[in-house]
Amino acid sequence: MINVGVIGCGQWGPNHIRIFTQLPNTRSTVCADLSEQRLAAIKTSFPHIQTTTDYQDILKNPDIHAVCIASPTNTHFDLTREALESDKHVLCEKPLALQEKECSYLKDLSIKRNKILMVGHVFLFNVGIVRLKEYVRCGELGRVYYAHATRTNLGPFRYDVSALWDLAPHDIAIFNYVFDSAPLRVSARAQRCLDTPRDDLAFGTLEYPGNIMAHIHISWIDPKKIRQITIVGEKKMITWDDLDDIGPIKLYDKHVEKTNVCYKTYGEFRLLSKEGGITIPKIESREPLEVQDQYFIDCIERRVPADIADADKARAVVRTLVAMQESIDRQGACVGL
Ligand SMILES: NC(=O)c1ccc[n+]([C@@H]2O[C@H](COP(=O)([O-])OP(=O)(O)OC[C@H]3O[C@@H](n4cnc5c(N)ncnc54)[C@H](O)[C@@H]3O)[C@@H](O)[C@H]2O)c1
Incomplete structure (x- = not known):
């Protein structure tokens, strides 16, 4: 069973929560958002899920294997970096970062940590x-x-x-x-x-x-x-x-x-x-989002790189x-x- 934490529960994050809740071998257990209001709305739709206003609760949780980042673009680089440093597999929404060199940095970090890094190029x-x-x-x-x-x-x-x-x-x-x-x-x-x-x-x-x-x-x-x-x-x-x-x-x-x-x-x-x-x-x-998120989980389980939407693909888009x-x-x- 892969436990996924979702960071960012605005318009898009709840779609990931729904899918990670439905996929076999996967559980969406904790989600984080800065807004108490957003978290209350999540709790209504997904009563089983734990909520927190501090994403560090997800990163420090040893039971969470993977993190899905659906926060605003200008937070993607820092959150992805911290998640990889906390030894989590990461699926980050597009675009992965604001600079090409940030994508390269994250790629190297994911290799060093032996973790899957994938970007949500859902199409x-x-x-x-x-x-x-x-x-x-x-x-x-x-x-x-x-x-x-x-x-x-x-x-x-x-x-x-x-x-x-x-x-x-x-x-x-x-x-x-x-x-x-x-x-x-x-x-x-x-x-x-x-x-x-x-x-x-x-x-x-x-x-x-x-x-x-x-x-x-x-x-x-x-x-x-x-x-x-x-x-x-x-x-x-x-x-x-x-x-x-x-x-x-x-x-x-x-x-x-x-x-x-x-x-x-x-x-x-x-x-x-x-x-x-x-x-x-x-x-x-x-x-498509279900196919994408299933692929992310498959890559984690099979320990193979997420070639279809990996850091190189993300970097080419950012460039x-x-x-x-x-x-x-x-x-x-x-x-x-
Ligand atoms: N793949 C797609 O088709 C698709 C569609 C929509 C959005 N997106 C992407 O998803 C991401 C989110 O988009 P959205 O429309 O949901 O934006 P949004 O502004 O509606 O939601 C972002 C949420 O992140 C929260 N947040 C910000 N910083 C945070 C932090 N440090 N910790 C926890 N939560 C934090 C905000 O409070 C907000 O609720 C964006 O990167 C966007 O590009 C992708």
Whole structure:
């Protein structure tokens, strides 16, 4: 039985508590939050769980094997470091830290302490994203020309980080995973539309090896909740829509037969652009957070590194975020990585 302590019981932490309570071989026994009010709410939903306002109670408890950190981003590095120093396995919410060197430090510490360190890049455990990667990897799309991601909604607003640092980690982690690489160069612009301390809107362009251009649009101030990705290849095109009830993946048998041809009429153009059918593969749905947290527990039990979302993957995301932030600060200048 793996006992997990959860630090941070705001909007997201209770989801981890629910899942660690449900998973076999796992117990969510103690949780910590600075707010007595939040802890009272947790006690109502999970009467079995012990609560504390001092996370040290979790770190000093020898019966707790692993810690899940779901506190604000600016606390991630210190809490993860202290948890590893207390010989706990750690699952930390994204992004792992605010600087690349902090991710490297935590990686080295986890190796030294022989503990699993994993980051909550939950979309890497989303079956639709896993299928997206399979289509790209097996060459179904042919050479990839470009990709774009949209992640928008009206809120929820965060006060510890900007919309870029809140939402873009998901799409950067997805693109790094799908293309099995990391960006070579980035540029980004951001804006503070509302009277809040942080940018609530950002557009970023990431250049991946193989001349793949990937674009990210993230916003806290948008009329629609959208979680979509499009990848355009020379043979086929694919879309992922996390909120589509029919199925998240659509594979479009569409491409242009020949390039470098000037067409004189619309009819000639239609001969050149091949418009085939759309395939919607059946994809079994499972809550990605449950898959992620189960994987964390499996890695602890089997004593294998959490390769899918380890400190290296976390560092690549943080490195990209830092470069995008630098580009924003320099009005969209191209920043090499
Ligand atoms: N993977 C995802 O899809 C996803 C979704 C939402 C949030 N998150 C991540 O989860 C984390 C938390 O997000 P949230 O929306 O729940 O934020 P939140 O602000 O609602 O909750 C954070 C909680 O942490 C508590 N806290 C702060 N410092 C603490 C400390 N030292 N000890 C104990 N508790 C402490 C706060 O009191 C608060 O209740 C963030 O890193 C966020 O990026 C991930």
